[in-house]
Amino acid sequence: xxxxxxxxxxxxxxxxxxxxxxxxxxxxxxxxxxxxxxxxxxxxxxxxxxxxxxxxxxxxxxxxxxxxxxxxxxxxxxxxxxxxxxxxxxxxxxxxxxxxxxxxxxxxxxxxxxxxxxxxxxxxxxxxxxxxxxxxxxxxxxxxxxxxxxxxxxxxxxxxxxxxxxxxxxxxxxxxxxxxxxxxxxxxxxxxxxxxxxxxxxxxxxx
Amino acid sequence: xxxxxxxxxxxxxxxxxxxxxxxxxxxxxxxxxxxxxxxxxxxxxxxxxxxxxxxxxxxxxxxxxxxxxxxxxxxxxxxxxxxxxxxxxxxxxxxxxxxxxxxxxxxxxxxxxxxxxxxxxxxxxxxxxxxxxxxxxxxxxxxxxxxxxxxxxxxxxxxxxxxxxxxxxxxxxxxxxxxxxxxxxxxxxxxxxxxxxxxxxxxxxxxxxxxxxxxxxxxxxxxxxxxxxxxxxxxxxxxxxxxxxxxxxxxxxxxxxxxxxxxxxxxxxxxxxxxxxxxxxxxxxxxxxxxxxxxxxxxxxxxxxxxxxxxxxxxxxxxxxxxxxxxxxxxxxxxxxxxxxxxxxxxxxxxxxxxxxxxxxxxxxxxxxxxxxxxxxxxxxxxxxxxxxxxxxxxxxxxxxxxxxxxxxxxxxxxxxxxxxxxxxxxxxxxxxxxxxxxxxxxxxxxxxxxxxxxxxxxxxxxxxxxxxxxxxxxxxxxxxxxxxxxxxxxxxxxxxxxxxxxxxxxxxxxxxxxxxxxxxxxxxxxxxxxxxxxxxxxxxxxxxxxxxxxxxxxxxxxxxxxxxxxxxxxxxxxxxxxxxxxxxxxxxxxxxxxxxxxxxxxxxxxxxxxxxxxxxxxx
Numbered sequence: 001x002x003x004x005x006x007x008x009x010x011x012x013x014x015x016x017x018x019x020x021x022x023x024x025x026x027x028x029x030x031x032x033x034x035x036x037x038x039x040x041x042x043x044x045x046x047x048x049x050x051x052x053x054x055x056x057x058x059x060x061x062x063x064x065x066x067x068x069x070x071x072x073x074x075x076x077x078x079x080x081x082x083x084x085x086x087x088x089x090x091x092x093x094x095x096x097x098x099x100x101x102x103x104x105x106x107x108x109x110x111x112x113x114x115x116x117x118x119x120x121x122x123x124x125x126x127x128x129x130x131x132x133x134x135x136x137x138x139x140x141x142x143x144x145x146x147x148x149x150x151x152x153x154x155x156x157x158x159x160x161x162x163x164x165x166x167x168x169x170x171x172x173x174x175x176x177x178x179x180x181x182x183x184x185x186x187x188x189x190x191x192x193x194x195x196x197x198x199x200x201x202x203x204x205x206x207x
Numbered sequence: 208x209x210x211x212x213x214x215x216x217x218x219x220x221x222x223x224x225x226x227x228x229x230x231x232x233x234x235x236x237x238x239x240x241x242x243x244x245x246x247x248x249x250x251x252x253x254x255x256x257x258x259x260x261x262x263x264x265x266x267x268x269x270x271x272x273x274x275x276x277x278x279x280x281x282x283x284x285x286x287x288x289x290x291x292x293x294x295x296x297x298x299x300x301x302x303x304x305x306x307x308x309x310x311x312x313x314x315x316x317x318x319x320x321x322x323x324x325x326x327x328x329x330x331x332x333x334x335x336x337x338x339x340x341x342x343x344x345x346x347x348x349x350x351x352x353x354x355x356x357x358x359x360x361x362x363x364x365x366x367x368x369x370x371x372x373x374x375x376x377x378x379x380x381x382x383x384x385x386x387x388x389x390x391x392x393x394x395x396x397x398x399x400x401x402x403x404x405x406x407x408x409x410x411x412x413x414x415x416x417x418x419x420x421x422x423x424x425x426x427x428x429x430x431x432x433x434x435x436x437x438x439x440x441x442x443x444x445x446x447x448x449x450x451x452x453x454x455x456x457x458x459x460x461x462x463x464x465x466x467x468x469x470x471x472x473x474x475x476x477x478x479x480x481x482x483x484x485x486x487x488x489x490x491x492x493x494x495x496x497x498x499x500x501x502x503x504x505x506x507x508x509x510x511x512x513x514x515x516x517x518x519x520x521x522x523x524x525x526x527x528x529x530x531x532x533x534x535x536x537x538x539x540x541x542x543x544x545x546x547x548x549x550x551x552x553x554x555x556x557x558x559x560x561x562x563x564x565x566x567x568x569x570x571x572x573x574x575x576x577x578x579x580x581x582x583x584x585x586x587x588x589x590x591x592x593x594x595x596x597x598x599x600x601x602x603x604x605x606x607x608x609x610x611x612x613x614x615x616x617x618x619x620x621x622x623x624x625x626x627x628x629x630x631x632x633x634x635x636x637x638x639x640x641x642x643x644x645x646x647x648x649x650x651x652x653x654x655x656x657x658x659x660x661x662x663x664x665x666x667x668x669x670x671x672x673x674x675x676x677x678x679x680x681x682x683x684x685x686x687x688x689x690x691x692x693x694x695x696x697x698x699x700x701x702x703x704x705x706x707x708x709x710x711x712x713x714x715x716x717x718x719x720x721x722x723x724x725x726x727x728x729x730x731x732x733x734x735x736x737x738x739x740x741x742x743x744x745x746x747x748x749x750x751x752x753x754x755x756x757x758x759x760x761x762x763x764x765x766x767x768x769x770x771x772x773x774x775x776x777x778x779x780x781x782x783x784x785x786x787x788x789x790x791x792x793x794x795x796x797x798x799x800x801x802x803x804x805x806x807x808x809x810x811x812x813x814x815x816x817x818x819x820x821x822x823x824x825x826x827x
Contacts, residue, residue, distance in 0.1 A: 026461075026516035028509035029320070030448075033293050037441060043292055044431040046327065053379060056403045057366060057532040060506050060520050117429060139452060139514030140461065140507065 015089075017148045018125070018132055020064050024142035027054045027062035031134035031143060035125075038133045047116050049125040050134050050143070064143055066134070067091065067112040067125040075104035075113060075124075095121045220248045224738030225435030226288045227251050231260070232330040234345060234352060236419055237278065237337030241352040243330075252739065255746065257287035258314050258710035259753050260332050261303025265312065266760050266826070275307040275411075276393060276418040278338035284384075284424075285332035286322025287713020291432050291511065293444045294732050295451060295724075296715035298323055298511030305764070306410040307418070308395045308572070308627045309647035309671045312760040315398075315412050316675065316710060317384070318510035319405030324382035327428025339420040346376070347426045357422040362388055364565040365400040372425055385423035386413040387567025389615040393417045394625040396572035397615075400564060404518070404534030405510070408569045410648065410670055411627075435738035443731050447724070451514050454722045461507065464517030465537035466496035472542065475684055476785030477654040477661075479547040481601055482578035483643045483776055486654040487785025490551035494541055498553045508534050515717055523554045533561035536570070539674070542652035543574025548581060549601030555608075562608060566615035575649035576624045577610050579631065579642050588637045595619040643774035645672035646766065655777045657787045658683040660695050662773040663800055664702065669757040672774070677702035678720065696804050707750040754808075755816045756824035768814045771801060 029052050032045035040047045050066040073091050076084040083097035084104060093104075100120045105113045114123040125132075135145045165183040172178070217229035229251075234241045254263045261283035273279040282304040289297045300322030306313030325333060328349050335345075344357040360368050365387040372383050383401060390397040390413030397413025398406045407413075416422070434440055451457060459467050472478040473491035480488040492498070499521060508518030523531040536544065536556055544550065544559035563570045583589040584599045591598065595613070597606045597620075613621025623634045628644040643650040648671025655662035655672075657680065664677035677699045687695060705726060709716045712733065718724035730743040773792070781791040802812065810816050816824075 023506070026507035026509035026513075026518070028511065028513050028516060030512045030514065033512055037293055037437065041437065042431040043434050043437070043440075044327070044429075045291075045323075046429045047431075051380070054402075056520075056534075060522075060532060062506070062508075118431075137448070139448070139509075140516060 015147050015149075016130075016145055017069070017151055018066060018127060018135070018143065018145055019151060020066070021142050021144065021154070022061055022063045024140045025052060025062040025064055026140050026142075027052050028139065030137050030139060031064060034133045034137040038128060047119065047123060049114065049123050051114065064134075065110060065112050066143075067108075068110060069125075069127070074107045074109060078103045078107035090126050091124070092126055093121060093124055098122070217248055217251060218245055220251075222739050223248055223251060225433045226292075226733070226737035227256070228326065228329055228331050228433070230330050231264075231332045231334060232347070232352065233334045233336060234354070235336045236339040236343070236354060236421070239339075239354055246331075253749065254753070255288065255708075255711040255749050256331060257285045257290070257299070257713045258301040258303060258707055259749065261285045261301050261314060262312065262753055262756050262760070263825075264332070264334055265303055265305065266756060269305075269760065269763065273305075275305045275310060276414065278336075278419065280305050280415065280418075282335050282412065282415045282419070283332055284322075284325065284335070286326050287709075287711055288331070289729075289732055289736060290713030291323035291326045292434060292732075292736055293440055293512065294714060294736075295444065295447050296510060296513040296515065296718055297713060298513065299710065299713045299715055300325070300407075301710050301713075302399060302407040302412040304410075304412065304415050306648075306670065307393070307414045308411040311646060311670070311764045311766055312757045313410035313412075313670050314710070315407040315409045317399065317401055317405055317407040318715065319382075319402040320511045321382045321384050321401040321405070321426065322713060323511050324426040324428045326432055327430050328426055329428065329430050333424070335419060335421070338418065342420050342422060344372070344423040344425060345421060347424065347428075349427065349429055360385075360422045361391065363422075364388070365567050366403050366565060368423055369400075369403060372423060376425060376427075378427060381425055381427045383423055383425045385567075386416045386421075387565055387615065389567040389625075390414055390417040391422070392615065392617045392625070394568055394614060394617065395627040395630070396569040396576075396625075397567050398563075398569050400567055404508070404564055406564065406569075409571065409673055411569075413567050434736055436735045439735040440732065443728065443735060447718075447728060448514055451718055451722055451724065456722060457515070460515045460517055460717075460721065462500055463496035464515075464519050465539075466499050466519065466541060468538040469495045469541055470497075471681075472538070472653065473546075474786075475657070475681075476782070476787040477657045477680060477684075479542055479650075479652050479654060481549055482547060482575070482582040482641060483650065483654065483774070484582065484641075484780065485783045485785070486657060486787060487782075488546035488551075491546065493551045494545040494553050494556050503553060503557065505532075510715065513715065515715075515722070517717065521557050523557050526554050528554045528558040531558050531561050533557055533564060535564070536560040539652045540570035540574070543571050543578075544607075547574050547578045547652070548607055550604055550607065551602060552604065555604035558604070558608060559611060562611045562615075566611065568611070568615055571651055572627065572649045573611060573614060575643065576614065576627070576631065577607055579638060580610065580620070580624065581607075582641050583635065583638050586641075588641075589635065593620070593635070640775045640779065643672070643776050645773060646670075646770050648672055650774055653678070653680050654782065654787075655773045656780075656782055656791050658687075659692075659792065659796075659800060660687075660699050662777050662792055662797070663696065663804060664699050666771050666773045666801070667699070667703070667804060669754065669761060675716070676706060692800060692803060693807070696800065696807055699804070700807060703754055704747050704751050707753050708746055711746075711750060711753065752820075752824045755820045756826065758810070758814070758816055759821055759824060759826040762815060766814075768801070768812070771814055772797070 032048035035048040054062045083094045168181045231244045286300040303314040346353045368385040393414045395411045398408045503521040505522045506520040507516045509516035545556045581599045632639045650672040651674035660679040660683045665672040668676035727743045
């Protein structure tokens, strides 16, 4: 029984990934405060493992930045004392080995490891033991925890939609050849302005 | 989990076990130094925090003969006691001073995260004294406070200043409050801008910054905020977030924010139109929330720990204002820079909002000032020469944008408008009947002729005609039509009592007023944070005392009963169109209502608090 349970836990942590949809983020930083309270037991967003970086006005973006639990982590590679290790797919820091040189902090390509003056060790997301609090707290659903193999699905969908919307279909009406693209179709009928444009095209064809 | 008592630094505190940091940072610009004042428990429990601290400090500093823009006037920047804690929408900060616009007590409220950063730097409030010799900015890095040269930033727009300061101080995460050129030019309704688009908009706090030769305050705070009972706070907040999240209106708030009010206000017939001459705008569907979300919105924006995310970041994609990016507008700005000046093009509304933010002027007062000028010119009260040769007309966006820039630069007619209602009336007395203001501050975007409570709310507000003191119009129109006058007046007083509490605690009122969040929960939050078991009634008693205190400040600064009247238009000028066409207020009725209001507040016929009340707020 117990063995089964262990196996289940291992499989969850290996296949679920924390990922971000920055377009949804409002920059409210609820994730930060929930993270700090859960992991450090203090009300201090400056000790959170996830932070929102807001840029404005060119470009406008709010980006929650958190560890991606890389398979071959740069932080692990850069650690001079081998204090960073991977356990069940989660990149962890062994605090007793850590000498506090912050090599991992600067080597992370995403800047997802943080530092606070009160703490000797770097601050890094360890997925709250498989139940990330930020995911539950985010009011805009901008932080999601999904099976790894679904990563990239949003882009796949967008790209497919882009292709499909531009795809043209040919048809004949009263003997006149016409074209229609999916982009011109709205739920329940054709878009008014597009229909007019098409009408003009049709007229031109008759002349 | 309870915090250890050594993290609480209030000397001799018996009841307070968390929440308060115990320190107020005083910055003396004249001497170029700063010092920390440690306050005691009595002060904390009497004035709670935020606006309460601000009003008390301003009162104690009050000296006869000091004008608002004199160096002797101080400005208090006070986040509340819940600011920065794990509590929904806890990102509010009060800016408290004596207003250059009205000459009386003033506070203005800013969202965003500036106040949270001040708290994390270890202070419950900042007090700025004096005037810097050179043009400066203040840099607060936890315990280190510096007054630094800001000549490089002179003349910069708000967002530009913030961008440059973040680069120069090498930290993207610091929080900055800055003024635009309007503040430098002492425009009397200049605002303080933070995080690009969060403003302490009203009452001219930007001009106070300008008068102190201060361009900006940059803060970095990294400290823990003490919480007495963290488990309790987490339990309460988890529940609060869930109840807000499950509210049926939540989705609309996240999508449209306050812009969803515009259609509502137009349908009800309370939207300011053509300088408040009307209360129904025909083209409202061209500047409403739907236009914003479908054509302009490119992102959401929220204050600290707020699930509502009522801010909207908008972009103008085409036309002459293409490329304009701004956060907003929310309802007030859209109505004051839209229907009130006759603009029916949302791109132009966005441009107006952008200019106001960047130049650093209040959108509400600006919208009202510009509209007054247009109406004055259209009705022949002003000549073409008076208005710098600009042929003004309703909805002419080019000339309106030009006027906004003229105000900020104090150029020509802009120099007159920059003085606010009193200044305009002094120069053009013929405009007095058409300027909608109370105590020198322009009315916000809800018509005071519809219903009776809104007019009373504007007239008796302690800072001038501002809607956040008591926004009673919706309740009166929706459920209060058959109420007795006493019930209606009590509603105004209740709002004027609950709402200061939000500013004292540093939280936003929107979850309460819009999503039906129970105000009793705030007493629970307060108890969890501080360990002081106050009920809501205990807290409301203190905010009532605060209202008496601000009244006492105003009386000392010369306010009398004669100042507690709604704008002239409310009496003399019936609404032209819409569901409330023909409505206006009867003067005798208003006199009676004001009498009853004073009586129910326990004030005398001249609006003076009783001796007992004054003793309670330590004025006597």
